[in-house]
Amino acid sequence: MIDPMEVPRFAGIPTFMRMEHTYELEDVDADVAVLGVPYDDATTYRPGARFGPRAVRQASTLLKPYNPVTDTDLREFAIVDHDDAPVVPGYTETTFEEIEDRVDYVFENGASPAIIGGDHSTTLPVLRAVADEYGPVSLVQFDAHSDLWTEYFGKNHNHGTTVHYAIEEGLIDPETSIRIGDRGGLYGREDIDRVENSGIKYYTTDEFGENSIDEIRTAVQERVEGAAFATIDIDVVDPAFAPGTGTPMPGGLTSREILGLTRTLHGLDLVGFDLVEVSPPYDDQSNSTAVLAASIFFEALCALVAAIDEK
């Protein structure tokens, strides 16, 4: 990582936090591989998340390595930027195979994946690779939507069906999984049943607001068992804080809330995480969404290296 006291943060090639860039994980003994997944063709509204990895990396150059809240210094871990998965625009299932292969490769080389999406459909192939390595995992999902639908426009796979198929394929265990952030309108009353029947514990955004962050932390820690994967959809945050996303939903979390919420991942046996749905063409002039996403990613990364440190 380039020292920001030596070289200004606006200088240099924007890998994640200006860390080492490598395609070949055999050459390095990485703790964490940061991986971009620039696919956005399975979104049901606004595209653009294909530029999410590039934007989050660029915003990450403003980050500093030491986290005073969790007392984590990223410089003590081997974190590399493993570039992007090779996606195929317009071909969702082919792309899923490419993503799964790349995450498999990360695990094969003993690293944990820290992923920048992409739309939320891309979490399914990631979870396939995760389950391949660890069996069904606990899912911790921060999201405005449950992503439990089964079909859109006659097709199974898009960014609203990910969690349904993750359960159906046995990639996650709903009984040890938790979701925080549900809000907004639904297609009908049957959507409520769908959510209730899935087995995943959840807090709506309103319920989140009625609990202290300590209570939420307890809920997360008590619910989750064994290997856990965290999936953070940036739309859990309110559009005022994260306008650059595919299906903005007003009434969401503030930046302080999402940063606090992400810190509840500390202490879990985290085996990887992704942060999805950052859509730069809809971001503001200051790239506020990317800047916030980079900070959330940093918090999740601190939780991930803490879990690695535990082992």
Added chain:
Amino acid sequence: MIDPMEVPRFAGIPTFMRMEHTYELEDVDADVAVLGVPYDDATTYRPGARFGPRAVRQASTLLKPYNPVTDTDLREFAIVDHDDAPVVPGYTETTFEEIEDRVDYVFENGASPAIIGGDHSTTLPVLRAVADEYGPVSLVQFDAHSDLWTEYFGKNHNHGTTVHYAIEEGLIDPETSIRIGDRGGLYGREDIDRVENSGIKYYTTDEFGENSIDEIRTAVQERVEGAAFATIDIDVVDPAFAPGTGTPMPGGLTSREILGLTRTLHGLDLVGFDLVEVSPPYDDQSNSTAVLAASIFFEALCALVAAIDEK
């Protein structure tokens, strides 16, 4: 309404929520007529609200029909998009006549008006039509400004004088009316007297913040009597959440607060509402103001159909 599971929400002509479009209300037995009022020439600072109806309609295509908080399914009601009132740029009083005529027509056909402004001056002719139908009504106003001034630049009518003339013309009963959201600087101490003497009960934004939403709901429900009209000025919301407006005022409500506040309309005998001062040329790249306004409009619409359902 087009089914969003069949046709993606980015497709199709953007009527409100892609509902049926009609100029002729005689032909349909509508419960609610959504009507645009694209007039913005009576604003004292930034114009642009003439494009408010178009922007809110476009953002509304992202909405889903079922409201899980209030258990309302809009598909159970006959809601049509009744196009826009024909306004006359640069001629405030002529425009007022056109607006009043159009709202009269809505009432004549047994529908309730759900109106997208336009600057806040346009609420005066709407209230003239409302009072024509119902006599003086209770006004529920969510607004950063009282709109109780009497004159600007030597003229009576602009977006800061609406409520003064609504009282003076006997269109609303101040004693059963309530306003929430006052904040910001004033022209002088005399403005405080003006507000106190109007007879309308009000909560400043700070006072709103000191009460729970349940306390506010009680206050609204206890204050309002008989037929009620709600007027929502988007500037009651903070510019971070709603930058696209004519006279932005920092320190306002969050998106969660305004959505909760709008739900306090449930249970009133609501005969119509308007949502004003959305100025798209000042909105952000993600159209956050329009997206939030569409969600607020949806909540008010749920309250309106609930009132219709009661009858």
Added chain:
Amino acid sequence: MIDPMEVPRFAGIPTFMRMEHTYELEDVDADVAVLGVPYDDATTYRPGARFGPRAVRQASTLLKPYNPVTDTDLREFAIVDHDDAPVVPGYTETTFEEIEDRVDYVFENGASPAIIGGDHSTTLPVLRAVADEYGPVSLVQFDAHSDLWTEYFGKNHNHGTTVHYAIEEGLIDPETSIRIGDRGGLYGREDIDRVENSGIKYYTTDEFGENSIDEIRTAVQERVEGAAFATIDIDVVDPAFAPGTGTPMPGGLTSREILGLTRTLHGLDLVGFDLVEVSPPYDDQSNSTAVLAASIFFEALCALVAAIDEK
């Protein structure tokens, strides 16, 4: 069409030029059906063209019906807005079927299609429907790219392979087809052979600049035989005039040049046209790309109704 001297052009539901909206062509005896094709998942760089139909329709409300250069009055023809084809995000080939079906339906009802894309991949299914009706047609292509590649990322169909497969499938006759606008870098020398061997006559942007518009008109009119379809990729225009597009290429046509070039379609036996690759999330604050695209569309529409008038 709503009279813009009566109702301001910023008012009303934004169908194309505020013309009649209908899903059912059986009910109307339309000369032209304006159809949106909101698909953008087959783009190789920036997405967003799915919002092209909505943006061009909105910008079209500023248009006036009479063309003084060609002496065409659109009010003398039956032009309807036939809404959008139902696309399936993330599934290119399924989407192609939906598009082809919809254009077939337009022809079945005796109308000519005037299409707003979408990325350039969507022209292939349109040409399938056109060839179904007319046999192989002459293609008039205004484009910065030849779209003659055969494969990207291991797949046949995306916005760079359309013309190759249109030839291979016998949808167009290269010997009576012409392309104007080639410029910019290529993947290698083999791309030049590809272009030379295709059989389509072409002018690079530089060659276009060396000829007068009259010479270009002669070249188009002499080359094209029989039924002709025009496909206009907005990226033929320079990014200064049309920034909102998927693969911007500097050095392109000015607005005056493209308007003049589009007028060279007059006199051809035009059976339809499309205008593609308008990507609103990359457009400027003034929606200049959509505004220009609406003007180009207007010129092509004038050529189309002139051809209908000839019959």
Added chain:
Amino acid sequence: MIDPMEVPRFAGIPTFMRMEHTYELEDVDADVAVLGVPYDDATTYRPGARFGPRAVRQASTLLKPYNPVTDTDLREFAIVDHDDAPVVPGYTETTFEEIEDRVDYVFENGASPAIIGGDHSTTLPVLRAVADEYGPVSLVQFDAHSDLWTEYFGKNHNHGTTVHYAIEEGLIDPETSIRIGDRGGLYGREDIDRVENSGIKYYTTDEFGENSIDEIRTAVQERVEGAAFATIDIDVVDPAFAPGTGTPMPGGLTSREILGLTRTLHGLDLVGFDLVEVSPPYDDQSNSTAVLAASIFFEALCALVAAIDEK
């Protein structure tokens, strides 16, 4: 004027070119009074020109005082910034009186007005003041539209009727007036008659393009007699160069063309000019429209002081 070699141009209060600001012209012996007219309520499409004076002044701080093409040094003339006319939003005719009064006052104090609009309706009261001083003048109009309509939405005055009423009221002499820039669609064939019958000589944008700038200069100089007033509607320029305007019309002049065209005013007996329809909320991030408008204003100002110098 503040010396830009001493104080950077981004510093200081943005009067026009950081020149002296005064409300009282009696106190100064001004050659030219720069006056803003922030009224935009008579536009038929996009508002925002009320912020035109502020934006052009801000962009003008980047200008340098010496014009090498015309060998004019503005420092040799007494040019003051005379602030803005007090307009009344929503009341076109009241505003017209305020504008006329203020321009009268400029003439009373021996200065020539250099005006920043505002929408094009505001030129009518300016011409009333001009005609009051000089009798009917020659009008030199650079504009995409003729502004010869008689009525919109049942009212006489808006930004499309200015020239019609200037003729009808005898403020300008059409036989010594000239207009350059007509283009785009019309409401019908009758619009062509309207233009032909007005008596004003004109060049369409296409005709402008077919002539050299020297030929245009000759045409202007030969047509115009006696006292002349120049009115420059920024929409004569193409939206690529001037996106921030009320009714953008593709196919317009380039920046080089409009600067050259404005220089054709040199040698006329210019008694004032205005530059209208700069709408900052639709301008780009670089304020390109305001920057170009400031340069055009500078060229017109050089022509104006040259005319003053002649006397």
Added chain:
Amino acid sequence: MIDPMEVPRFAGIPTFMRMEHTYELEDVDADVAVLGVPYDDATTYRPGARFGPRAVRQASTLLKPYNPVTDTDLREFAIVDHDDAPVVPGYTETTFEEIEDRVDYVFENGASPAIIGGDHSTTLPVLRAVADEYGPVSLVQFDAHSDLWTEYFGKNHNHGTTVHYAIEEGLIDPETSIRIGDRGGLYGREDIDRVENSGIKYYTTDEFGENSIDEIRTAVQERVEGAAFATIDIDVVDPAFAPGTGTPMPGGLTSREILGLTRTLHGLDLVGFDLVEVSPPYDDQSNSTAVLAASIFFEALCALVAAIDEK
């Protein structure tokens, strides 16, 4: 100050709140001199704060003179706009001298400085002038960063070292100083020591959130002794509310929080204040950052005149 009931707030030259503009303080008996400091070359990330004074002045035209929360009427005080300090781009230390000279001049003329920055480096020369007048003062700092670093890129002076050198030069007394708003990552654990050892009392943003505004007010009032200077870095606010800044840091204060926090300055012996790091090129389309900054500036100005009133 121009009366906003007479002349609309979008009209007129944008001095601060359209107050009197003067270079010469000898001529006026000013209570407060508003001074711009357009220097941004000492920022470590995004520049642009050089346009901060211009943007805040422009946004200030929307302000009204009476503060109902503190019962302050600015019209009762002599406040002038004293233009900008003459800075030298690329030369930090030369610029510091210019700034110090100008603030000295303000004090010499009996006025208190109210300063619009500029990046935060510019507070150092301001404090030199303040300490020259008053000796070491109490600093009240609202800021996301401590600005206690000693060196960046081998140089002492930039926007991250201001407070360190203010202590080292004896300009402020850390034992009576307080800072509110610390958050975000650090360069390492040593940064915590740096902060602890400085002697300045501080509240992190999280600690701020755990206290009521009354508790914070008490803390400020108890800590501060004698003459106090307030320095407000806009980045203490969350980027959702203030995107236009040099080093945005998510998780910050809301607009309501910063307005309340600024009001805690009332009752201190305030001798001046600055508001820094507003970077307009990164602001949103609505200029939300400038609008909020103008409101914060207004609150600080009310505290400043209250302190003047006490004397």
Added chain:
Amino acid sequence: MIDPMEVPRFAGIPTFMRMEHTYELEDVDADVAVLGVPYDDATTYRPGARFGPRAVRQASTLLKPYNPVTDTDLREFAIVDHDDAPVVPGYTETTFEEIEDRVDYVFENGASPAIIGGDHSTTLPVLRAVADEYGPVSLVQFDAHSDLWTEYFGKNHNHGTTVHYAIEEGLIDPETSIRIGDRGGLYGREDIDRVENSGIKYYTTDEFGENSIDEIRTAVQERVEGAAFATIDIDVVDPAFAPGTGTPMPGGLTSREILGLTRTLHGLDLVGFDLVEVSPPYDDQSNSTAVLAASIFFEALCALVAAIDEK
């Protein structure tokens, strides 16, 4: 270089054209080292060019390697991305030393520098390194400004004085140097003398427009002798095509003109070039300036490798 037919151009770390990234030139036998110079503190108006290298690199990922106009295939040359020079914000002269050192290092390793600025002041230290290697060189400058001033605000070095000091220090030979693009206002008549006396041949933008590109090519080729360095200030282009720059000047070159002009460098003994003044915070939503700059850079790079090939 990553194959764009295999991995989409929106994927991957954005080095220049996704070429190899290296700090250590000893390890590679590079023909060309692409180097960023992110310094913008010596600009006299708008900053932001510090983000130029990052933006041009990002836009360059859209480029293809083969140039059909010049028949150049970049894949036949060893081009590496050599990261950025370490600059020091706020310290112009210290930064100059860093830049010179880095360019020296490029030459020491046998590579030619292809530089992305930064503001135009940074060309001075580059030329110091160039002259160190080659003695006084011929300068080919494409620029709206002569950059021949001697002092601004009492200091010698900023972006308007570069060429003056390059002559004074003997870095360039004015008698074999040429500049194209002068236009716009000046500080006074003395500026014309300054330009005439410098010895550099020049064409104003108007003169450029009066010559064919072949005539300009001849002029360049005849004027230049021996080793040549090209410096391209993006402001030579019109703001419509390149809005993102520090001192925009209307009336400039079109994109086709600058691309043609840049190709006139072919055949010179080019030893390096820079492209400066791209200011991303002022660019448009489509990053048109960066996209055009990348294309210009590509053309200059083709000329540079052609010169290398000659040797």
